[in-house]
Amino acid sequence: MSTLAVHDHGVVHHEEGHEHHHKATFLNTYVFSQDHKYIAKQFLVTGIIMAFFAMVLSILFRIQLAYPDKTFPFLTTLLGHFAPNGRISADFYMSLVTIHGTIMVFFVLTAGLSGTFANLLIPLQVGARDMASPFVNMLSYWFFFAASIVMLSSFLVEKGPASGGWTIYPPLSALPKAMPGSGMGMTLWLISMVLFIASQLMGGINYISTVLNMRTKGMDLWKMPLTVWALFLTAVLGVLSFPVLVAGVVLLIFDRSFGTSFYLSDIVLNGQVQPYEGGSPILFQHLFWFLGHPEVYIIIMPAMGLSSEVLAVNSRKPIFGYHAMVYSLIGISVLSFIVWGHHMFVTGMNPFLGGVFMITTLIIAVPSAVKTFNWLATLWRGNIRFTPAMLFAIGMVSFFISGGLTGIFLGNAALDINLHDTYFVVAHFHLVMGSAAIFGMLAGVYHWFPKMYRRMMDERLGYLHFWLTFIGAYLVFFPMHFMGLDGVPRRYYAFTEFESMKRWLTVNVFITWAAIMAGIAQLAFAYNFIHSIFWGKKTVQNPWNANTLEWTAPIEHIHGNWHGEIPTVYRWAYDYSKPGHDEDFIPQNVPFSQTMSSNLPHDFEDNPAGLEEHAKWVDAQKANVAVK
Amino acid sequence: MGFKQLINSKKTQAFFAAFVLFGTNQLMAQTSAEGNATAVDKGAMWTGVAYNVLLILVGAVCVGIVGKILKVYDLTQKMQGKRGINWNTIMGVCCAIFLIAGLYGASWSLIVQGGMTLPQPGSAHGGLIDSMFTTTTILTLIVFFITQICLFGFAFFYRNSAKRKAHFLPHNNTIEKIWTIIPAIVLTILVVFGFFTWQKVMNSTEQKGDLNVDVTGHQFAWEIRYPGADGKLGPVNFKLSTPNNVLGVDFKDRRSMDDQSADTLVLPVNRVVRINIHAQDVIHSVYMPHFRVQLNAVPGLPTFFRFTPTITTEEMRKKLDDPKFEYLLYCNKICGAGHWNMQRVVRVVSQAEYQSWIARQKPYLNDQLRKELHFADAATPANSVKAVSNTLALNK
């Protein structure tokens, strides 16, 4: 019922024009907007700001790793007592890696990525006037905003932000005396995450109901673009897994503040016997990774969806194996719930359990491989147009391959014994998740910028941005594999105390400079982004000659997305370079009756009447030729 | 227009050179003044920061100018009726260049940096893990090179051309089945071997070792406890922990009496060692990469790892031609500010060396602890421990 009401709402609004009951004020247009297109931009800008912040944090700790013996007076000026005498303190180093990871994983690649593109693309690509519940959608953004503020505010706390790693394993995170960051900073971290999860749930429920209930006429599930499939399954994963993290976080809050022992047992801290008994630190890890593993797919699946779309549009070819792409997304979604134990092989969990998780983990590599091969096949014999978005999508595939392959090492419990928590893991997830997802996101930003801001981004700056970032990321993360294989642990403040690790110092210096270069390259993006919003070249209706519905909506943003009726969908989103058609694309809202010369029997698989028409037309053509 | 820009860029080049000179001076000044953070230093610091910011700005201006030049060139070409810059071709060629440079770089990294990784394993099960690793590496590298070559190769070969239309190929069930089944088979093989290797390494039916040692982690050190003459470690209870009895060993139990503490983890070669792993405050991880051993130390969840050292430290030093080589045990789970320096030397020695070493180790039950526990006969049992601990502590 409610979905119908929303439909009508849009139509009514359009017909009555501006006499609608709620007036457009500054507040409800630019701040508390309920328009999905505007909310998407809010998510994007917040996400980009958070990304820059987290990137600066990473540069700070990279400086420490490259120059563990040097002093940098400006660090003291910048960070005060967190960096006494020109050197980042060991405690603050831990805070840096923790908050860098948290912001990148949750605030940038979950909220910034899904929030932006689910909001922008789901209604526009399925043909809906807005989200199922625009109000809840607005709340979703503001909860995210509040979560961001709380997370950042932890830098203002005397003892510093949370510092137990982004996975916040108790007892370290549960005992305020165990490290400074486990005091107020950790409290703020937990509050921020609760707000964040609330935001994710509100967003996710909206995305799911919009996809399920509000598709335009003709848009059956198997005609949806892969972006929508990916964003939809991502939302399902989020809704099923984030509540488990809430449970874990609430129990942790109890342990911290109310003296319970869910995660604590047999503890002697700084010589003081603690009263906790009977809890299990491993329980938290189970709860955390039950979210944590689906979470990494929550991050990568939207990137996969966006890249699939960008690759198809710019290769001027249908995505290869559309059905296989959808089934592999579904397979990944289902399997991602039963592999979490691969993060816990060496926790002392029963070895048999480890064996089982190893089997499920390596199974998940199969759908991942299928997706990769299908992307390659999409490029094969294409007519590739190198827009910046296309380059980023290609980069995404390259990173996904490089990082995914190391997953096969880590997923093997026997190999993980020696690789767990080393730089090998850091290399693995920064390539497969960090870099691949950021590249998917950037591909999306470059591709849909005209839809969001009605202007084009500068291509040449995009090229510069791409190559510097792409090469930079490989230079940063590729050598880390070998550090990991030499047994160099992650989350170490310095490697100066280990004779065997000193020879990696030159590599660390190299990595830091590569990271700084890649960081500076982001300025090209920031400039391009801001400059193009105001002064970019105006876009045309369909700048990339793409098939999906969002490019049929007027360039001017209107509440309700389309003037008059929403277009009807007749075909899938990937009729690119179809033989027999004069142009190399056929938008989804073009009926088969207008494209007789390019129709294939295959197009009418579930439409016998259409097939008959098609057969007749073909016969007539043959007769025609015979007469001539 | 274009000419003017060029002059401009010459100017900036001169600027750039000046900055570089200035900057080196600046850096020199800083290194000499390092250490004493005075007010003068602060001034130098800000110039240093300003210098870096300016450098970035100059870089940005250069990029801007190059961009403008390209644009002007592009426009003039178009005005003369020629085709402008074909970015599709340029990017396609860039992909090809990246492919070649990348293949070279990846191979270089694999050979040079790959050569800096851990030496051959010093334990019996390490060989199993390493051969598993080699198999996986070979298989994944093949896939890595083929797929990356395809990716950038296709990008280069099928770059845009106005003359061509893309090949309409929505799907091909045969080939899709092939590339689902082949990875599935390869992964099944890896899983099966991995599973059995894992079972063998973590073997949970064989629980006993020839030698039992307790390793306990706390912020930020490892405590090592040997079982003494009876070959049995006494039980611990965290509630008994005091400054003299950090581990909380329960001395109501007779097995505790002869336990010994040590600073180095000394292990006899070719004997099955069982490391019992405990943590007192937060999670730590016992990591001994040379033996391919790792297991977390979790408060309230005692665990153990069984393995057999096969190469003595001395032999390893000869093999690596590194007289300073030591096996190490270090922490590999974030545990606080001191996480990065929580190590113990592990030394693998011959049977005879082990016995003479263990005889020299202090009893855990030292005099202070005796006083604390009100044990009457302060001196005698400690001596007797020394006397009997000359035999290898065998676990019954």
Ligand code: HEM
């Ligand atoms: C090809 C399939 C993959 C396999 C078999 C795999 C396997 C693993 C395993 C076993 C670990 C645990 C390593 C350890 O801590 O010792 C791990 C870590 C990780 N993986 Fe993957 N992975 C795969 C793909 C992915 C993807 C697609 C993503 C994200 C998009 C991802 C993100 C991560 C992250 C973030 C971690 C590290 C978490 C942490 O400890 O901080 N992985 N992976």
Ligand SMILES: [Cu+2]
């Ligand atoms: Cu995982």
Ligand SMILES: [Cu+2]
């Ligand atoms: Cu540690």
